[in-house]
Amino acid sequence: DQQVKQNSPSLSVQEGRISILNCDYTNSMFDYFLWYKKYPAEGPTFLISISSIKDKNEDGRFTVFLNKSAKHLSLHIVPSQPGDSAVYFCAASGGAGKSTFGDGTTLTVKP
Amino acid sequence: GAGVSQTPSNKVTEKGKYVELRCDPISGHTALYWYRQSLGQGPEFLIYFQGTGAADDSGLPNDRFFAVRPEGSVSTLKIQRTERGDSAVYLCASSLGQDSPTQYFGPGTRLLVL
Numbered sequence: 643d644q645q646v647k648q649n650s651p652s653l654s655v656q657e658g659r660i661s662i663l664n665c666d667y668t669n670s671m672f673d674y675f676l677w678y679k680k681y682p683a684e685g686p687t688f689l690i691s692i693s694s695i696k697d698k699n700e701d702g703r704f705t706v707f708l709n710k711s712a713k714h715l716s717l718h719i720v721p722s723q724p725g726d727s728a729v730y731f732c733a734a735s736g737g738a739g740k741s742t743f744g745d746g747t748t749l750t751v752k753p
Numbered sequence: 754g755a756g757v758s759q760t761p762s763n764k765v766t767e768k769g770k771y772v773e774l775r776c777d778p779i780s781g782h783t784a785l786y787w788y789r790q791s792l793g794q795g796p797e798f799l800i801y802f803q804g805t806g807a808a809d810d811s812g813l814p815n816d817r818f819f820a821v822r823p824e825g826s827v828s829t830l831k832i833q834r835t836e837r838g839d840s841a842v843y844l845c846a847s848s849l850g851q852d853s854p855t856q857y858f859g860p861g862t863r864l865l866v867l
Binding site: 646648674676678683684685686687688691731733735737739740741742743744745746 | 757784786788793794795796797798801803808809812844846851852854855856857858859860861
């Protein structure tokens with residue numbers, strides 16, 4: 643059973659437009675959520691996170707929204723830039739230790 | 754400062770052989786994590802250390818896999834009697850402590866078992 647799901651394997655958007663990446667989770671014990679960005683042949687890089695006590699966190703062009711009742715979070719990138727093209731992983735943590743990752747969404751931003 | 758480093762970057766071995774993968778975390782990070790990533794999937798948790806001790810090894814797939822962190826810094830993931838299904842990218846990450854959920858990843862070791 644996959645506890646963190648990213649149902650869209652890929653997303654393509656035009657430069658300057660909004661990118662919305664979605665993530666669903668099933669485990670109610672998760673209390674911290676993170677987004678990582680990954681370029682080919684590199685390890686994932688932390689992008690933005692949100693605690694379960696919040697419903698929104700913003701950092702520049704990146705905003706993460708959390709809907710606890712729906713067990714759903716999303717990452718908004720506005721405006722999207724070609725350099726944002728990468729694989730984005732959603733991850734969830736239940737306190738100490740490990741994170742559980744989704745399978746990723748490949749974002750392509752077209753110039 | 755220096756990030757997480759992993760060696761080797763690539764490893765090709767034959768089925769049945771023994772391999773060691775090394776991870777050097779960010780200085781001062783007390784928590785260290787190992788993940789395995791197969792093609793088209795997200796990182797899958799294997800084990801994490803808080804200091805020298807393995808705090809959670811529930812992700813190790815079987816007893817062919819073992820990891821150590823004897824001095825609380827560098828860690829080695831050891832795989833005995835490798836199988837073709839072990840082929841994957843092995844990622845190491847570190848964090849300030851087990852209560853710091855943000856993890857900093859190394860570039861990974863690409864293991865290919867022939």
